[in-house]
Amino acid sequence: MHKHAFPMDPSLNLQQLKLKSIQYRKTVLSIIKHGGAGHTGGSLSSIDILNVLYNRILRLSPVTFRDPNRDRFVQSKGHSVEALYTVLADRGFFPRSELDTLNRFGSHFIGHPTRHVNGVEQNTGALGHGLSFAVGSALAAKIDRKDYRVFALLGDGELAEGSNWEAAMTAGHYRLDNLAVVIDRNGLQITGPTEEVVRLEPLHLKFEAFGFAVRECDGNSIPDLLAHLESVPFVTGQPSLLLAKTRKGYGISFMENSVRWHHRVPTDQEFEQAILELEKAEASVA
């Protein structure tokens, strides 16, 4: 029923999805360059997750965005907004040309998502807020016996916010198996490695202890993400949590795993080099 009511683009095969990710990376870098600011590293680490979600998993389209039965996506790590804008534009939530207004005076395309941008479910930006909202959305589906699902993307650095664990406790308590949380586990935050700033591990055990069914995957691998996200809920009667092991700045050699690129804007030369690398990658996929 859902496949009919919420048309996806099933024609996108693995190769096409891989190409999308490369094109999305180009767009992310272009709009950050053009807008003069943005969260480069985190947008590049999470773009494959968004790609798979929006092109293959979410029962959601611009036409059904107001439908009460649609799947919901909440991006708790709001600062990686350039990735979200890029995917939403590609999925037709608004014209691509609007991306050029990023960070401009009066533009709705600001550095953290707001509902003024079509396709955004909830305003985020302050960390540790998205999961509670997602839990509320999932709980509403249970109360109303609706079968929509709620997906939330969290950063790893933001897991230091205690509110996440309040929300996680509730998700486990209410056995919200219509909730799937993806952690963009790139291991870096603005100060340095997450494990040096304040240790997060063992995350797998922590979320299991809170009642989640936990899996790990390569968060920059399209087939890996697909395999896991297509199989939610991992366990009936439990919320799902996917620890997506990503690399910050993934796809650009000199940005990968570099704290420096948390929110750095590429110079002209860096931008050119990055685009060259992406074009090479494109050629190797095609």
Next chain:
Amino acid sequence: MEGPFSNLDVFAATLVEAAKTDRDILVVTSDSRGSGRLAPFAAAVPEQIVEVGIAEQNLVGISAGLAAAGKKVFAVSPACFLTARALEQIKNDVCYSDRPVKVVGISAGVSYGALGSTHHSLHDFAALRAIHNITIVAPADNFETREAVQAALRLDKPIYLRFGKKVMPHLPRVNSQFELGHASLVRNGKDLAFLASGETVAPALEAAELLAADGVDCRVLSFHTVKPLDEAAVLRAANETGCLITVEEHSVSGGLGEACASLLLQHGQSVRFKIVGFPDEYTMTGSQMELFRYYGISGSGLAETAGRLRTNKSE
């Protein structure tokens, strides 16, 4: 409605009645169903109460998610925790995101008395006044409470309802209309006006009655809606009496009084004016009534303040 009851009891009773016929009404609590007098609600409509445990941030975030899915959500928790610990969730998840959550601060002000400052909310008007997209309501008596709950149900916007737990007398009123954003005229008068809010309206009326015996004709207005402020009522009271006393169970900083002062000054109105509330000091210990008396929020205390204000312009 008989009674009188506490406003909190009337809130809970009004909500049970509404929830029986509207399954979209939900109460979300943080281990606060007892203090929120919501046990009857849980018994009557058990599927319409959501417990999140002692986790106020989560309470508000979850409420925003439920509201986004079309639920009419009352997020109920002690005002002291709700509007401090969960302030960022109120600001971002509710107000900025425009989710029509009814944020309900119970046992507000100094209702918890001797439990101390951790349990007092003397900052909530100030904090929430500075946040865009939220109506702030502190009903004076059972009538205003019932009306406020019903108005909140009709309002598809964020709202903060603030209730104390003291049994409140039924107040007389010149006009029985209740409208958010419009102060209620409790007593008309021409010599001085008390502009009061919440549980301080009753002592303001007592003061007006004491002053009447001395031939001073006082107006008493219930500013059940602190934001948006009924500016016309403030300016009219200033024009017609020239002498205003604001009264609130709140810090003198950033609440009803300073809202009125700002309005008057910007309208070029120079009147005799006094803000009565909790001063910027380590709050005295005691019960709510003892604290009210100590800080002059009583019939006799307010009458004395009125007397000084009328004779000494520098008060």
